[in-house]
Amino acid sequence: MTASTPLVVICDESGNDGENLLSGTSTVYAHASVTLSLDEAAELIDDVRARTRSRAAELKSKTILEPRHQATAKWLLSHPSVEGQASVHLTHKKYFVVSKLFDSTAEELAHELGDDIYESGAALAGANLLFFLGPSNYGEGWDRLLMKFQHFMRAKDTDQAQTHLASLIDNMLQLLSYQDAIVRDVLGTVFAGINHLGSLSRLQLGEGLEERLRTMDPLISAVGAAVHFWASISGRPIELVHDDAKELTPAKIAWAKRALAHPEDVAPSRLGLASELVDVQLVDSKSDPRVQVADLIAGIARVVGESLTREQQHPLSQNLLPMVSGASLWPIRDNMDVAKAREAMLSQF
Incomplete structure (x- = not known):
């Protein structure tokens, strides 16, 4: 062999x-x-x-x-x-949603600017910061945000996707108005890359492809x-x-x-x-x-x-x-630290 x-x-x-x-x-x-x-x-x-x-x-x-x-x-x-x-x-489903939200916005923006935040550990740290601090900072508003993102990703057509995206943006702006939220800056990087959700939506809807990517x-x-x-x-x-x-x-x-x-x-x-x-x-x-x-x-x-x-x-x-x-998609508190997140990423390979 x-x-x-x-x-x-x-x-x-x-x-x-x-x-x-x-x-x-x-x-x-x-x-x-x-x-x-x-x-x-x-x-x-x-x-x-x-x-x-x-x-x-x-x-x-x-x-x-x-x-x-x-x-x-x-x-x-x-x-x-x-x-x-x-x-x-193993995939922790809620963490998967948080990671997808961060990767499809903040990471995409960083990639556009020539910054590899996978290599630095910032991508993994950002997802874990949102997962662990989002609920305590925003309460039920955090769960509503994640559900709105899921609705957007599961939209059946372009009109529905645009409606859900508008609702997601409104919800995110409301959370960003919380001045005392410790995780506000991380959520701000998500909002800064929100325009990248448009291209992701087209993949989800299968525009120009044989079928939806899901x-x-x-x-x-x-x-x-x-x-x-x-x-x-x-x-x-x-x-x-x-x-x-x-x-x-x-x-x-x-x-x-x-x-x-x-x-x-x-x-x-x-x-x-x-x-x-x-x-x-x-x-x-x-x-x-x-x-x-x-x-x-x-x-x-x-x-x-x-x-x-x-x-x-x-x-x-x-x-x-x-x-x-x-490589399991699982939240780990230590990975809120960028240095530890980078070590964790390197250990996967």
Whole structure:
């Protein structure tokens, strides 16, 4: 096997509400990827089925998440076949919205001015400052702002997008009038780049494209993170096998391939961090035990993540932690400091 032989990476997800990030059924989205062989995965699924005494036609994560099967969940996460062959990308949905708002305004403005705030850590610090200080500085007004941004991003046509954008701007101006808000300057950089939302909206609406890009769906970024992770540690191109997902259309897959091949288009500091995605196969999880293992891990990860958002320690946290990706979209208080944020960004690569 050579470095040019693709590494087959198998994926599944849990907690996906599409672009309805703020009012869906889950506060956390989990995307699991494994590199197990068919035989390894089949043996694991057979063992889990025996341990849980499941008679379901397809073994799903809801079975292993039953409290009485917690020991089986721990056994799976710590199994030698899984060690080094599984990774989980977690997305804190509200933080994802805050990051998207900051990146599509303040970061775009900085990029236009020739400033790479990804490299400096200012992009990560800005998103974390808004996430942690926005609620305490602005109260319910902060949640209204995020919901207005989500409405704008999910607009069905240009007229609706313009209406939601006007409402978003009005809400932001109201918050910026709070003179004593500690995070006011950071929100000011968002407002300074607000005109860049127009180009993002056109991508969301699919103007001049084969189809809408749907950049608020966490699946897209999670797939990119999985490809980059496995390509980085293996030095090989990646062939993705994914549970059937309607958002993974040919057009979006082609877009992902281009973005992964040219990360420097996002920020100059990412030059040399290209990853090659050679193919994506969508399969029915019923026919692939590798996808079923990914489903079990993703389901566990989502539940653990939801506990963390409530600042509760889940019994499976320590078992899951070793396989959680450093590129996960998760708020971290230390990253409000630019220097620490820069260290965190560098550690991802």
